[in-house]
Amino acid sequence: MTAIDAQAQIVIVGGGQAGGWVARTLRDQGHAGAIVLVGEEPHPPYERPPLSKGLLLGTAKPESTQLFPGEAWTKLRIDHRAGMRATRIERSAHRVALSDGTLIDYGALVLATGARVRRLPLDGAALPGVHYLRDLADSAAIAADLERPGRLLVIGGGWIGLEVAAAARKRGRDVTLVEAAPRLCNRALPPDLAEHLATIHAAHGVELRLGKTVTRLEGQGRVSRAVFSDGATLDVGAVVIGIGVQPNAELAAEAGLEIDPANGGIVVDDNGRTADPAIFAAGDVASHPNDLVGRRIRLESWENAQNQAIHVAKAIRGTAGGPYAEVPWFWSDQYDVNIQLVGLPQRWDRTATRGDPASGTFLVAYFDGPALVGAAAFNAGRDLRFVRRMMQLRVAVAPERLADPQVKLQDLLKPAH
Amino acid sequence: MTNVTFHRVAEATALGDGEARHVEIGDRQIALFNVGGSFFAIDDVCTHAFALLSDGFVEGDIIECPLHGGKFEIKTGKACAAPCTEDVKTYPVKVESGAVLVGIPAS
């Protein structure tokens, strides 16, 4: 594949985790030309996972989320247009228009625009005390409200909602969590594990309302009451809404780039390149083929934002040396429970459980016929790492061997004897 | 390497090839490794978020952080895989009469 000239100006739109890693890797790989990073947020690139964990608990500081702290960032010599939005791509002229009217030329353009929270069209959702969580400012506002008295209502039983609920409980707040689906993490977890997770939250004192919705939020100058679909009402001190995100793909769509109707992401190949050879995408916004999963996917994960971005930068430099293909990996921390997932299993006909769920430390692996298609680990990250390796290398494993605590997982990775 | 005080941290036989151990000297958290029969010491706390490298995975002379998969060269402390970009400190190590000693600079 043709590399982009080392002196060319490269423009990255989106100064999040993916944008930051593209910039850094371009320099690591010897790109000499200018690198312009257009980012709507005022900060240098940072990682979001602590926003719903350490920052709410007070165990991490906002500065610690920075991708390349202090001097490391300056040394990269990035022309960072902070607080600026890219508003239009002119593909034939090879330039991007910014919100202040500036036009910037590009030899290559990387779209790392990520995703934004989905809003809930609800009466009262604009009241003070009602939050969403995507950026540092959101996290700080929620942390401040966790200092106030009154019950926290979390709307949405996905990862973000559950992490916020856990942080609020740890900080001694009463918490109610409402989820429209009959179970938690509906898309990511099978029913038994969703049930296991619900038990953990109930044991920590979260009042769960599953299969219910909030129809209205009320308050004078600040949210103070929620009304539910079943007519119940609840006095609340603050509300956090976490009902998912949608990719920021409009800029690409308006420039005529293909959008994946299945997931809303920008269609790229296994090097992160769009049909326009000068335009790439990476991170939450990119819909990419993944041979190990066997289909086109768009991920919303820390690891993909990092590694796909690194890959795209290498593809631009002509040093990628192969397609981007990793087994998707995701984690979440709630209370003292570390949950890790690999793969994106859609169907399976067998499972293997290693460890005892009642002990809190266990792993469930999913098999579709003979193929290992995914696993979920509760406080069993070490085991999960081996399972992931098996998937990456497509090593054949028997479910009963995987479930056998006497069998070392390292040994299953060795070629059959 | 002037003003280095060596502290005895383990028996040389206590740590097999490819193994890691957490040791504390004063308020320093240190990871001690046996790589191919030689001992190396680096700061145990990952420079990314918070995890102990001695809980991680040794592959040859590379240690992989157990939390997010960042990697460091055990012999040099150099960060060599994302998300880690800041190196970890290294400490001199010597083996005397069957004991492993780690050198801490006097401050």
Ligand SMILES: Cc1cc2nc3c(=O)[nH]c(=O)nc-3n(C[C@H](O)[C@H](O)[C@H](O)COP(=O)(O)OP(=O)(O)OC[C@H]3O[C@@H](n4cnc5c(N)ncnc54)[C@H](O)[C@@H]3O)c2cc1C
């Ligand atoms: C609270 C929280 C907790 C998380 N926890 C985990 C976790 O535990 N584990 C895990 O695997 N993942 C987690 N994630 C997901 C992970 O953080 C994301 O997948 C990752 O941030 C995606 O990176 P990105 O760079 O693609 O997009 P983003 O981080 O969304 O960055 C995109 C950036 O582009 C900017 N932008 C968008 N459009 C424009 C434009 N037109 N012009 C200029 N700038 C623009 C945006 O303002 C934003 O700053 C979490 C996410 C959140 C919000």
Ligand code: FES
């Ligand atoms: S804490 Fe070590 S890689 Fe994140």
